[in-house]
Amino acid sequence: MGLSRSDFCSLADIHLLPLISKKEYAADPESFCLETEGLEEESTIHWDVMHTTGTSGGRPTPFLSTTYDFYNTLTANRRALEIRHVRSSDIVANLCPMTLYPYGAYHRTIAACNVMKIPVVSPLPGRPSKHFHWTSRLDEVIAIIATTHATILWGVTSFVRRILIRAEEIGADFTSVRLAFVTGEAVSGEMRRDLTERMRRIGQPDAWVSVSYAATEMQVGAVECCPDSGYHNPAPDHFYFEVVDPESHAPLPAGQRGLSVLTHLDRRGTVLLRYAMGDFAALSYDQCPHCGSWTDRFVGMPSRADDLVKVKGMLLNPEVVTDLLLADGQVGEFQVVIDREDMEDALSSDRMRLLLDTAREVDTDQIAESVRVATGIRPLVEKVDRLQIFDPDKSLKAKRFIDLR
Secondary structure (H helix, E strand, O other): OOOOHHHOOOHHHHHHOOOEOHHHHHHOHHHHEOOOOOOOHHHHOEEEEEEEEEOOOOOEEEEEEEHHHHHHHHHHHHHHHHHOOOOOOOOEEEOOOOOOOOOHHHHHHHHHHHHHOOOEEOOOOOOOOOOOOOOOOHHHHHHHHHHHOOOEEEEEHHHHHHHHHHHHHHOOOOOOOOEEEEEOOOOOHHHHHHHHHHHHHHOOOOOEEEEEEEEOOOOEEEEOOOOOOOEEOOOOOOEEEEEEOOOOOOEOOOOOOEEEEEEEOOOOOEOOOOEEEEEEEOEEOOOOOOOOOOOOEEOOOOEEOOOOEEEOOEEEOHHHHHHHHHOOOOEEEEEEEEEEOOOOOOOOOEEEEEEEEEOOOOOHHHHHHHHHHHHOOOOEEEEOOHHHHOOOOOOOOOOOEEEOO
8 A cells, every 4th residue: 555654653543554354364364463573572472372253264263462462461351340340259150161262251251350369160161072071061050150159140141141041940049149241242222131130030139231342352341330331441552443434444433333443552462453343333432421431432232234134125133123022021042033935945035933932821923913013024933942042051152043045
């Protein structure tokens, strides 16, 4: 592009750079690692490698941290936990799964607790490999939470929800639980309400859910100080966020939704400049009315840029269907499936199926009608066993929406 170092005098000049897509990063991750020869030793030591979005070959993309980066990650995670009102008396249940490739969620949860000097117990859910023999099944995870008197549940939204459902069914002692840190999936208002009510029935009466907007490329999450407060940047000296127009990539004013973009300000391993995170979001620079922080924060739940799908010629937002299914507490596990009436015929008509785990007396016709009114598409409703929808002993992240076309 004909640019040189002299063209960049301050952070304001970063807009001269083009956006980097996940696809470009995944295609050649090694080229995004800083050349550190000659720098201080902490900047040259490869501390660890986490993994993020897959490459064209299906393998996850490595994200390298040096020792210097890991020290900064500890700082960012401590700030995030302070924003979330973590106490010195808290005990964290790390419900993030053990995986074949190292992912940030499991490892950084432990690191965050370490830097806060609080206990963390990791039940090790997940079955990453035939060589891994230490996994815990759902009821074992619940028993560990109860016997350790964990106060904070930290994990993927759908797995935390299943734990709460099962714990209530078997009368597990969750009376110490006061917080749930959920990540990895979008959390609508209805999902937050559902989780909060379930937690308060078996845990602390004032328990609440703290959502994070996280990415492997951050090694931490932008977090809430209280429900719906926005997702605070825990380390503005480490991360510079922008929101840009999805077409022109021009910066958008505060409060306007667009593509979220990340720039690393102080890294030595993998370094990303103007990296498109693949989400629609909006930023605020106003002082938080809840905690008084002046750090930038995302307002409104960020959503995937590709969430909308077309069914029978109509654009469908899966979150609308999810909210309807969660509205009255009658549905346990659920899944929305988009396929064709005849899967062998590419021209066959689209259809939407709802796979539901509900009590026998629940009126599924009424559920179908509610979805039709909201979306314009009448679904087929099938009552199935919850394990057909989501088996937490095989996967800790529910697939709520599947497009089979």
